[in-house]
Amino acid sequence: MFKGDLFLEAIGPVASAALVTVQLTLAAGAISLLAGALAASAQVGGGFFGAFVSRAYVSLMRGTPLYVQLLVVYFGLAFAGLSGQAFLAAALAIGINSGAYSAEILRGAIAAIPPGQIEAAQAIGMSRWRIWQRVVLPQAFISSLPPLTAELTIVLKSTPLASVVAVTEMTYTGVLIQARNFSAIEVFAVVAVGYIALAQVLLRGSRSLERRFRLLRG
Amino acid sequence: MNLKSLGILALAAVLGASAAVPAGAASLKDVKAKGTLVVGIDPTFSPFEFTDSTGKIVGYDPEIIEAAAKNLGLKVEYKVMPFSGILPALIAGGFDITPTLNVTAERAKRIDYVVPTATSTNAVLAIKGGKVASADIGALSGLTCAVKQTTQPEQMMQKLNKELEASGKKPVELLGFETIDQTIVALADGRAQCVVDDKSVLVEAVGKRKDLALVVVGDIGGSTPIGWGVNKADADLTAALSAEVAKLKADGTIKKLQDKYFGYTMELPEKDFIPAQ
Amino acid sequence: MHDTLAVFIEYGPQFLDGLAETIWLTLLGALCALAAAVVLQAAAASPWRPLRALVRLYTELILGLPILVLLYGIYFVAPSFGLRLSAVAAGILTLTLYYSPYMAEAIRAAIAAIPAGQVEAGNAIGFGWFAVARRIVLPQAAAIALPALVGLLIGLAKDTAILSIISVKELSYITKQVVSRTFMPFEVWAGVALIYWVCLTALEVAMRRLERHLTRHRRAVS
Structure with a gap:
């Protein structure tokens, strides 16, 4: 039932597709962080309009399936003259989806910054933008590192959906091999191990970060 | 770059509300300028198109496409996706052509067909x-x-x-x-x-x-006949590919490929192959 | 815009069928996942070490496995081990297996947040184990766990869209069919995104009300 030769045949292609999965995870993760920082900033210090736009963004992202978002972004980019940009579409869709969750994480971290620090910065004459850039955001990022890394794991686990917009990452590579051999179990085993291994790297990284920061804070 | 992408997305959302803007589809001239024919494909359909043990896309239609592209001085680049996404992506300009489409009246309203390569x-x-x-x-x-x-x-x-x-x-x-x-x-x-x-x-x-x-x-x-689909905006690309398929038919290449992949040969219509209904 | 509306009117009954399927998959999936989460949490708190280790291993595996891969495994691979499920059953099982460890963690954190002194006090006034759980721990834990559980419920509802890949005829499956007939991918998918958004926002608002109801004792005191 389990054919060893098919298992071995799957390892090479799935491993090289893992590279695509990692690239997509990192690109989407970067977009998530940027979108999250923008949305969190707009919600805290963006006035009525900024807060409204930011809330609408978070609500839209949380309230629609990523599967649907991917298709909307892919076909939406085509209207914007960027048709066929599969990787860009996938990274953007997964990134802005995750950005809504990053925004919530960062917003919580910003709220936890003691107001005294901001008052102190104002007292030494720093401008609002400078305070944001030098005092608030860096601290928020650092204290959110563990949950942000956990969010990156979710991003990793979302990447298989990118196949619907023509990104041949790890899962879809597996589907193609299965379609060729008419046998699912061997490829499934390789792909599952691939994800669990990648996720372990992130989970362990996140836990060691968490420990380190707990020590720092005493 | 990231901020720009976000801007583009916002623009896409705004444009989407009004819709009706045609995708940035390439004409034959554009395809020649970039030197590559981009092919959307679902290579899980042996013998028409599938992957070999190295992951390379092979099969009946890829061989004809590569022969036609070579004659036109083009390289071939494949974009792989599940079939359910292929026609929408072709219409949205995600690639230049897609092979192995049954010719139906419903589809012919929205895409063009190159002369059939199989039935x-x-x-x-x-x-x-x-x-x-x-x-x-x-x-x-x-x-x-x-x-x-x-x-x-x-x-x-x-x-x-x-x-x-x-x-x-x-x-x-x-x-x-x-x-x-x-x-x-x-x-x-x-x-x-x-x-x-x-x-x-x-x-x-x-x-x-x-x-x-x-x-x-x-x-x-x-x-039903099976042919390659092309975006409606690319009438001259459709014509050029049709001419290449006709040549490959005339010199016996297509018959040879049919024998290789199907084990038999089939008669292919050259015109009036789009059904009325 | 006008064309898009026409599509949604023409295929309205099919969209409604798909939406109904999505809603009941969500409800059934959420109930099964919650029940499994309670079992997982009980097993994780068990005095028997191998059981605890098993729960930890399972949780770790699920934390690393994409739901899509799990779904493929249950529908296409499990039959070779004798587990043969219909698409809907495979979908429900996938949602249950995938979401229960996350829900169990939310429950664990909520129970941990209740001061041990309260349990001791309950015991002191003669409450048994069950009475302590029912009268003291659960009402408070439910209120504490609810925000996290609502987030997971919404995640589960959204992940029903993935089940379209194994022929479950929910909203996204119907949408693919409609797109293949109308050739208006952007407009139709954007419209369907709106349908999801309206339903999920309504679900979230309803859950917030429930949360307010469950935490009314806190406001009464403060």
Whole structure:
């Protein structure tokens, strides 16, 4: 039932597709962080309009399936003259989806910054933008590192959906091999191990970060 | 870059509200300028298109495409995706052409076809000695059939279902999957009693799953030409590719490839191949 | 815009069928996942070490496995081990297996947040194990766990869209069919995104009300 030769045949292609999965995870993760920082900033210090736009963004992202978002972004980019940009579409869709969750994480971290620090910065004459850039955001990022890394794991686990917009990452590579051999179990085993291994790297990284920061804070 | 992408997305959302802006599709001139023919493909459809053990895309249509592209001085780049996304992506300008499309009147309203490279007859695949002994639609009434999502065989079965219902019979329940091997899994485990798709593809599957007692029960729904689809905006690309296919037909290349991949040759229509209905 | 509306009117009954399927998959999936989460949490708190280790291993595996891969495994691979499920059953099982460890963690954190002194006090006034759980721990834990559980419920509802890949005829499956007939991918998918958004926002608002109801004792005191 389990054919060893098919298992071995799957390892090479799935491993090289893992590279695509990692690239997509990192690109989407970067977009998530940027979108999250923008949305969190707009919600805290963006006035009525900024807060409204930011809330609408978070609500839209949380309230629609990523599967649907991917298709909307892919076909939406085509209207914007960027048709066929599969990787860009996938990274953007997964990134802005995750950005809504990053925004919530960062917003919580910003709220936890003691107001005294901001008052102190104002007292030494720093401008609002400078305070944001030098005092608030860096601290928020650092204290959110563990949950942000956990969010990156979710991003990793979302990447298989990118196949619907023509990104041949790890899962879809597996589907193609299965379609060729008419046998699912061997490829499934390789792909599952691939994800669990990648996720372990992130989970362990996140836990060691968490420990380190707990020590720092005493 | 990131901020710009966000800006572009916002723009896309705004434009989307009004819709109707055509995708940035390339003309033959643009394709020649970039030197590459971008082909959207679902390579899970042996012998038409599949992957070899190194992952390279091969098959009947890829060989013809590569020969035609070579004559036009173009390289070929493949974009791989499940079939359900391929036609929408072609219309949105995601790639220049896509091969192995059944020619239907419905599709011909939205895309152009290069002259056909094959004809397809749909057939019913079942387990020997199972509930399905005939490919007659009346005999399939009330059973469950696995098909590929959004393909012509599925749409043909939906049409036959309407006829069944009109004559007071129970329709065939259709389960849509993304690849043929997945439909075979559903059949093997009794979650479906039959699979409907192109006969030569099913014959190939029978050979791959010798562990199952699979049998092609018979043909269903007549035959249709199969051709490459091109975005409507690319009339001159369609014409150029049609001319290349005609040349490959004239010099015997296509007959040779049919023998290689199907084991038989077929007559191909050259004009008036788009059905009225 | 006008064309898009026409599509949604023409295929309205099919969209409604798909939406109904999505809603009941969500409800059934959420109930099964919650029940499994309670069992997982009980097993994780069990005095028997191998059981605890098993729960930890399972949780770790699920934390690393994409739901799509799990779904493929349950529908296409599990039959070779004798587990043969219909598409809907495979979908529900996938949602249950995938979401229960996350929900169990939310429950664990909520129970941990209740001061041990309260349990001791309950015991002191003669409450048994069950009475302590029912009268003291659960009402408070439910209120604490609810925000996290609502987030997971919404995640589960959204992940029903993935089940379209194994022929479950929910909203996204219907949408693919409609797109293949109308060739208006952007407009139709954007419209369907709106349908999801309206339903999920309504679900979230309803859950917030429930949360307010469950935490009314806190406001009464403060």
